[in-house]
Amino acid sequence: MQIIEHIYVDGSFVVPHGSEMFDLFNPATEQVIGRVRLADEHDANRAVAAAKRALVSFSRTSKSERLDMLQRILKAIQAKEDELTEASMLEFGAPAMSARFHAKGAATMFEQALKVLREYDFKRRVGSSEVVMQPVGVAALITPWNANAIFIAGKLSVALAAGCTAVLKPSEMSATQTRVMTEALHDAGLPAGVVNIVTGRGDVVGETLSAHPDVAKISFTGSTAVGKRILRTGAETLKRTTLELGGKSPFIILDDADLATAAPVAVQAGFTNGGQACNAGSRILIDERRLAEFEKRVIEAVGQFKPGEPRAADTRIGPMVSEKQWQRVQRYIRLGLEEGARLLTGGEGRPAGMSSGWFVKPTVFSDVRNDMTIAREEIFGPVLSIIPYRDVEDAIAIANDTPYGLQAYVMSAQDKRAQDVAARIDAGRVLINGLHYDFDVPFGGFKQSGLGRELGVAGLEAYLEPKAVLGVG
Ligand code: NAD
Numbered sequence: 001m002q003i004i005e006h007i008y009v010d011g012s013f014v015v016p017h018g019s020e021m022f023d024l025f026n027p028a029t030e031q032v033i034g035r036v037r038l039a040d041e042h043d044a045n046r047a048v049a050a051a052k053r054a055l056v057s058f059s060r061t062s063k064s065e066r067l068d069m070l071q072r073i074l075k076a077i078q079a080k081e082d083e084l085t086e087a088s089m090l091e092f093g094a095p096a097m098s099a100r101f102h103a104k105g106a107a108t109m110f111e112q113a114l115k116v117l118r119e120y121d122f123k124r125r126v127g128s129s130e131v132v133m134q135p136v137g138v139a140a141l142i143t144p145w146n147a148n149a150i151f152i153a154g155k156l157s158v159a160l161a162a163g164c165t166a167v168l169k170p171s172e173m174s175a176t177q178t179r180v181m182t183e184a185l186h187d188a189g190l191p192a193g194v195v196n197i198v199t200g201r202g203d204v205v206g207e208t209l210s211a212h213p214d215v216a217k218i219s220f221t222g223s224t225a226v227g228k229r230i231l232r233t234g235a236e237t238l239k240r241t242t243l244e245l246g247g248k249s250p251f252i253i254l255d256d257a258d259l260a261t262a263a264p265v266a267v268q269a270g271f272t273n274g275g276q277a278c279n280a281g282s283r284i285l286i287d288e289r290r291l292a293e294f295e296k297r298v299i300e301a302v303g304q305f306k307p308g309e310p311r312a313a314d315t316r317i318g319p320m321v322s323e324k325q326w327q328r329v330q331r332y333i334r335l336g337l338e339e340g341a342r343l344l345t346g347g348e349g350r351p352a353g354m355s356s357g358w359f360v361k362p363t364v365f366s367d368v369r370n371d372m373t374i375a376r377e378e379i380f381g382p383v384l385s386i387i388p389y390r391d392v393e394d395a396i397a398i399a400n401d402t403p404y405g406l407q408a409y410v411m412s413a414q415d416k417r418a419q420d421v422a423a424r425i426d427a428g429r430v431l432i433n434g435l436h437y438d439f440d441v442p443f444g445g446f447k448q449s450g451l452g453r454e455l456g457v458a459g460l461e462a463y464l465e466p467k468a469v470l471g472v473g
Contacts, residue, residue: 002034010050011192017042027093027319028357036175039200044208047196051138051165054193059135074110076184087176089310093318106153112439113157133464135163137216140209144222146276148174162463168197242452246378247406250399251281254412263297275382279407288388319358326358329381336374341365405446
C-alpha cells in the first residue's frame, strides 16, 4: 500500500496543508492500493504564489533555454516509461498495450512541443511595428483521470514552451501516475516555482484556481458540466480558457464501404480505452439496407475485444476506473433497453466468469434512434449505438444532430466521397478511412465539446498574448 503524502510546490516536495486522505483503488480487484493526502485552498494559493514569483524570470527566458528545459523533461519522462506503464495498469486498469501507449504518449507530447517551439517565431515585423507573442502568465492546468500522464504532459509542455509557469491540478483518482510524472519533472531540474502540482478535489483546488486573480489562463480537460462551471467562474477575472470536453462522436459508414473492413475499425474507435475516451466513436451510422450484414460483422468484431485483467496478454478492455463509473455505464445500458434499443451483444452486469472488478460487458445496441438517451449523452464506457440512416443527407443530419462536436469518422470506398461528407460535419477532427494519429494538427471541439484548440501552433498560441509595439522604426 503506497501513501502519497506530498504535493510539489516551489521546487520541493511538501506535505500539504490539506489533511483529507483519499483512497486509491485497483479497479481490476476493487482493492485499496494506496492513499493520497489531498491539497486544499491554502495549498492551491501557495502554488499560485510560487508560480507568480517564478514567472518574472521564466517568462523572459530565451527560446533556446526553454528548448533545453523541455529536452531535459523529455529525457526524464522517457526514463520513467516502465513506471508510468505500471501505474496506468494498476490505477486506471489500462490493458498492458494501452498502458504502454499512455506512457509513451506523455513523452510524445514533449517531443511535439519541442518541434513547435523550434519552428515558432515569437516576433513578427508588420510595417514599422513589431508584434511580440508574450506568455500569458500563470497557467492552471486541470486534467481528468482517463489518460492522466498524457494530459499533464500535453498541457505542461506547451505552457512551458510559451514561457508560462504552471499550477497543475490532476485528477485525485490518478495520484500514482501524477507521482511518477512529478518525480520526472523534479529530475529535470527546472527553476523553483515554474511547475507546481497540487492534487486535490475539483470543487476545492479546482475552484480556487478557477477564481484566482493571479491565474491568467486555464486549460481544462474533463466533462462539459465542469468545463462550463470553470468558464463561468473564470469570467470574473477574464481568464483565457481552453476547454477540452466531452463527445458523442459519429462513425459514418457510407453505403459503398467494405463492411468487413469497416466493422472492426468502428468497434475499435468505440472501445478505445474501454470507451473511456472523449473521442470514442460511440454512434455508428450505417445505411439501413446494410444493417443486417453490418450487425453480423460487428458481433464478430466485438468478440475480439476480450475484457479482462489488465496484465493478461489477450485483454483488450480493462475495467472501468471506479465503481461510480461502473454504475454509470450500467445505468445507460438499462436506459437503452427501457427506451427500446435492440441489444445486439453485451448487456448489464459483469462479463461471464468475473465476480469482482469494475468490468463491464462490451455492449452494442442496434436500431438506436438519435433521440434516445444512449445516443445523446456521453456514456464513457464500452457501449455503442448503431443508428440506421436512409441516405447520405440523413447520415449527415444525424451526425450533426448532437450538442457535441469533438471528432467524427467517415468510411467509404472512395476517398473523395468521404472527404465531401467530412467537409459537412461539425467536428474538430474528422478521420477518414482509418484511426489516424496526427499530433501536428489542432485537437479540440466544436459546440459543447470545448473551446479553443490544443496541439500544433494553435496549441502554443493559446498560451500567448500578441503585443504590438509601434514606432520600432
Ligand atoms: P471531470 O470533469 O469530473 O473532472 C476533470 C477534472 O476537473 C478533475 O481533475 C476534477 O477534479 C476537476 N474538477 C471537478 N470539479 C471541478 C470544479 N468545480 N472546478 C475545477 N475543477 C474541477 O471529468 P472526469 O470524470 O475526470 O473525466 C471524464 C470527462 O473528461 C469526460 O466527459 C470526457 O469526455 C472528458 N475528456 C475530454 C477530453 C478532450 O480532450 N476533449 C479528453 C479526455 C476526457
